[in-house]
Amino acid sequence: MIRTTHPAPPPLEVDGFSVTLHTPNVSVRPVDRVTYSVEAGEVLAVVGESGSGKTILNMAPLDLLPVGVDADMAGSVRFEGRDLLKMTASELEAVRGSGIGVVFQDPLSALNPVRKVGRQLTEGIERNLRLTPAQSESRAAELLALVGLPDPKSRMQQYPHELSGGQRQRVGIAMGISGEPRLLIADEPTTALDVTVQAQIVELLKDLQKRMGMAIVIITHDFGVVSGLADKVAVMYAGRLSELGSVRDVLVGPAHPYTRGLLQSVPSLTVPMDTKFVGLPGQPPNLAHRIDGCAFAPRCAEVRADCRGHRPGLLSVPRSSPGHLAACPVVVNQNI
Ligand SMILES: Nc1ncnc2c1ncn2[C@@H]1O[C@H](COP(=O)(O)OP(=O)(O)OP(=O)(O)O)[C@@H](O)[C@H]1O
């Protein structure tokens, strides 16, 4: 008998994924038919201006939207082959415990204000790694030291409000990686930290990714983090991917005018930490309004009449690697 061995499914496959949010007054679609995947041990950076849909894209499938936000989802988001959108609440909770770790953009949303930091951290460790309370406590202290929190043992006795923003952010990172997840979703984990600490956190994530083969999706505004940590970049604009490709292809040869705009101030791939996006002229569109044509057209220096006709999908960028895609027919065809 011949046995065929199937390769293990990748940690994350997002396929035609859309999210529509319903508020009392209006419905918006902050994520619109997004497709990408993350392989084992791979790091994907998601970049894009504020409001482009980065947090909703990553948190909605895990049922981690802010309380009171009513969302409809379509498409699929598979974790190791299993569609998160089809899971029951308890299945999702189990996956969030050990399979997928999450670092929240706002560290306070991960922390219970009325419980000591140490207890919150050790509970997860006990549950996910099946360690004894004593083992969990020393693991928690170890993790807090790893994320650069001074005097971890006494910090563990404190409540979240007794810590500074930067300290809470480090506790949030420790919580995200405490279950030794196979996939880490980190939403701007280094934003409130100073440059030296940012670099330490990037090193820590790199080390975990290498040691545990962890895949990472990191949302960031910082091109230093992208070039220091990521293998691939997804650029979001108004709820869609405007460009997707390897860090090298996207940072060295950005195809979409939007990516070029974001990268304007970045001189080379050896970008120092804390290299933030420069301001592009104009504003992203209001997602509550209908978008006809390319959403970037009103701000685009290379706009043509047909850009306003229909909203382009991702196309292969000529003379680049096969996985390098951009949603701009004007630029893509010009290059042929
Ligand atoms: N609580 C909410 N209620 C209604 N609409 C929301 C809510 N949160 C987000 N949105 C809509 O979804 C869009 C995307 O929001 P999201 O938080 O994903 O952006 P982001 O890219 O993470 O921005 P930032 O970089 O500021 O974190 C917003 O522009 C807004 O239209």
Ligand SMILES: [Mg+2]
């Ligand atoms: Mg966000």
